Amino acid sequence: MATEGFTTCLWFDGQAEEAAHYYVSVFKDSGVGRVTRSHEAGPGPAGSVVVVEFTANGQRFVALNGGPQFQFNEAVSFQIHCADQAEVDHYWAKLTEDGGQPGPCGWLKDKYGVSWQVVPDALIEMISDPDGEKAGRATQAMMAMGKLDIAELRKAYAGE
Incomplete structure (x- = not known):
């Protein structure tokens, strides 16, 4: 991903990779990019997905497996x-x-x-x-x- 512009980060509780693939299936001009997995030092179990970069309808997103602390709401x-x-x-x-x-x-x-x-x-x-x-x-x-x-x-x- 390029470093200029904006990327929207969406916080999930373990569904980041599933969600990225879902959004890519819904929108045209979409694709899954880099998938970052946890290492021995964490966060999470080694090999688990931490971040998934994806594009949906030409817009850049990052899906983050951040845990249950935050939920989506209509404010955004x-x-x-x-x-x-x-x-x-x-x-x-x-x-x-x-x-x-x-x-x-x-x-x-x-x-x-x-x-x-x-x-x-x-x-x-x-x-x-x-x-x-x-x-x-x-x-x-x-x-x-x-x-x-x-x-x-x-x-x-x-x-x-």
Whole structure:
């Protein structure tokens, strides 16, 4: 990995390698990089995974097996910008499977507890419209949804 830029570190309790492979399977432009294992001096049993470097959707991450001290919460989430409903449906389905939890307004938690916002680009355009009535209708429709439905958002935006 390059030394410039940012890398997001995700703290896991023994699932770092599993999680890295999972995220690589969900997102395009992804791959697992260096896997650092513990030595005789620790931390953890010799040979156990400490850190896994990976890229998901072109973004750099490090998965760290740090232990049970910290848990993920909604204070930090990752936005997935989607070009169309097929992408929304894909990411929603993949990230809520195997114990993921759907939430309101396009938010969800994956099976590791990481929060994601599955956001169609069309929604951003609608709620950013200078016409406050149109933007407000789209926002109200979004607030009533779990997984975002672009067709329904467009209907609300148009006042239908």
